[in-house]
Amino acid sequence: MKKVIQITITERCNLNCVYCYENDRNTNIMSIDLAKEIIIKSFNEYSNIDFLEFDFHGGEIALAFDFIKELCEWTWSNKWNVPYIFHATTNGTLIHGDILNWFSSNAKRFSLGLSLDGNKYMHDLNRSCSYDLIDLDFFARTYPYQPIKMTISPQTLPYLCNGVIDIYSKGFLLSANLAYGMEWDDNKLKAIYQSQLLELANWHLENPNNDLTSLIVDRGLSRLGYYIHHNQMQLHHKWCGTGENMCCYSVDGDKLPCQMFNSSSNTHYCKELLSQNNWIDIQVSDECKNCPILSICPSCYGTNYIKTQKIIKCADNLCEYRKIEALASSYFYGKAIMSNIKHKAIKEYTSMQKAYMAIAINYIQKTLL
Numbered sequence: 001m002k003k004v005i006q007i008t009i010t011e012r013c014n015l016n017c018v019y020c021y022e023n024d025r026n027t028n029i030m031s032i033d034l035a036k037e038i039i040i041k042s043f044n045e046y047s048n049i050d051f052l053e054f055d056f057h058g059g060e061i062a063l064a065f066d067f068i069k070e071l072c073e074w075t076w077s078n079k080w081n082v083p084y085i086f087h088a089t090t091n092g093t094l095i096h097g098d099i100l101n102w103f104s105s106n107a108k109r110f111s112l113g114l115s116l117d118g119n120k121y122m123h124d125l126n127r128s129c130s131y132d133l134i135d136l137d138f139f140a141r142t143y144p145y146q147p148i149k150m151t152i153s154p155q156t157l158p159y160l161c162n163g164v165i166d167i168y169s170k171g172f173l174l175s176a177n178l179a180y181g182m183e184w185d186d187n188k189l190k191a192i193y194q195s196q197l198l199e200l201a202n203w204h205l206e207n208p209n210n211d212l213t214s215l216i217v218d219r220g221l222s223r224l225g226y227y228i229h230h231n232q233m234q235l236h237h238k239w240c241g242t243g244e245n246m247c248c249y250s251v252d253g254d255k256l257p258c259q260m261f262n263s264s265s266n267t268h269y270c271k272e273l274l275s276q277n278n279w280i281d282i283q284v285s286d287e288c289k290n291c292p293i294l295s296i297c298p299s300c301y302g303t304n305y306i307k308t309q310k311i312i313k314c315a316d317n318l319c320e321y322r323k324i325e326a327l328a329s330s331y332f333y334g335k336a337i338m339s340n341i342k343h344k345a346i347k348e349y350t351s352m353q354k355a356y357m358a359i360a361i362n363y364i365q366k367t368l369l
Contacts, residue, residue: 002051004241005042006248006259007035009067010059015091015128019153019179028251029064035071038249043080052084057248057259062094069102072110089113089149091127092134100138107142114139115149116172118163122156140171147173154182154189160196164213165203175214180260180303184317193321197328205335208343216329218345218357219296225356227295228363236284236312239298243273260302273311285313292367293326296360323368330361 010029013020039054046052054075056068072086092114095103103112116134117123123131139146148167152160167174178184178193201216220237227234240246243257250262257273276282285308288294299314299322307315314322336343337354346354 001049002053002245003042003046003049004053004055004246005038006055006057006246007038008057008059008249008251008259008262009035009061010064011251012063013058013060013091014063014093015060015130017127017151018155019126019151019182029067030249030251030253032067032070034253035067036074038253039071039075043082043084047081049082052082054084054086056086056088058088060091060094061088062090062099065094065099065102072106076109085109085111087111087113089115091115091130092136092139093130095135095138100135104138104142111146112139112143113146113149114143115151116167117150117152118156118159119166122159122163125155126151126153136170144171145173147175150174150176151179152176153179154184154186157189157192157196160193161199161203164200168207168210173211177214178318178321180300180318181306184321190320190324194324194327197324198331201328201332201335204332204345205341205343208341210344212332212345215325216332218329218333219298219326221296221330221333221360222349222353222356224293224295224363225359225361228359229356234295236280236288237295238279240301242279242301243276244279247274258302260300261305282312285310288312288314291319293323293364296326297322326364327368330364333357334361334365 008030012027012029042052042054056064058064061068068088075084075086086109088110090112095112103110114134115127116136117126120131150163150167156163164174164176184190197215200213204210204212204216219239223237224234226232238244240258242260246258248256248259248262250256254267254270255274256262256270261270284294288297288299291297291314297314299312301311303315303318304313305311307317333346335341336346337358349357
């Protein structure tokens with residue numbers, strides 16, 4: 001079992017991304033002594049965990065490079081009772097010279113992810129015209145198994161499929177998501193998303209040796225098919241480590257369920273969430289309870305809370321997009337299974353799993369189309 005400890009080391013950033021949810025950005029930086037206390041506390045508190053990941057969060061983490069270097073080298077100089085690694089995601093614009101050389105020499109014990117929002121045109125639309133400031137070859141060479149983090153805004157949505165293909169062409173893996181906190185209510189955007197995901201699904205079918213993007217994946221289709229076949233009520237499933245396998249420390253040292261709660265002033269509620277014994281038992285909102293894709297909806301607790309003040313009530317402006325993703329995934333898996341395409345995404349599936357998936361695919365297409 002792995003535990004992820006997110007540490008918000010700085011709220012400073014050198015870009016002004018169109019979708020940034022860090023509305024209260026300032027020049028705050030965590031003190032090095034507080035960070036060391038969190039490291040020590042984590043090793044003591046989670047001594048029974050198989051592996052720890054310390055995930056530095058910003059702002060732009062490279063603006064606090066001296067902090068990172070001092071904290072990591074202090075940690076590496078001590079002996080701990082649990083295996084661990086450091087990780088961070090960067091916008092890449094400052095990873096040059098001595099900073100690049102330090103990360104390169106420590107690549108086996110510090111994993112560095114890159115935010116890249118598609119091709120140059122898309123990225124520059126979202127992220128302050130910063131594409132040409134990134135040494136893409138360094139990231140591809142040094143971290144070949146670390147997926148690119150691609151965020152999709154309403155402005156870049158029409159180019160989604162081309163952007164995904166461009167990232168794959170550079171040899172990267174990819175994790176993509178719609179930008180949280182933006183206005184997605186326009187029906188034209190929903191139509192564009194559906195068209196782009198269909199195009200992307202077809203591209204994946206034509207390239208069976210590639211890993212799937214996170215937009216078109218099996219989020220539990222066989223489980224949904226099992227529920228339907230056995231006439232059982234769908235159950236809510238938790239899709240991330242928030243509050244259980246993950247926690248986050250703010251710049252001031254407040255412990256939160258994840259980084260999405262950094263903007264929450266309700267510290268009492270955050271402590272209440274962290275004390276939950278079973279997050280699956282948290283009451284689902286009536287709207288979500290009756291949703292046909294409840295068990296395969298990757299709803300974000302932090303975004304839900306920001307938008308609805310409830311963690312299990314999907315933010316309304318993303319609900320329809322989750323259904324579009326479910327349709328696109330059902331289309332991909334339906335085609336792959338029925339046409340017997342030897343795609344790596346399904347090569348390990350049993351006949352029973354495929355049968356349950358077929359039930360779910362038929363159900364999704366009947367209820368959502």
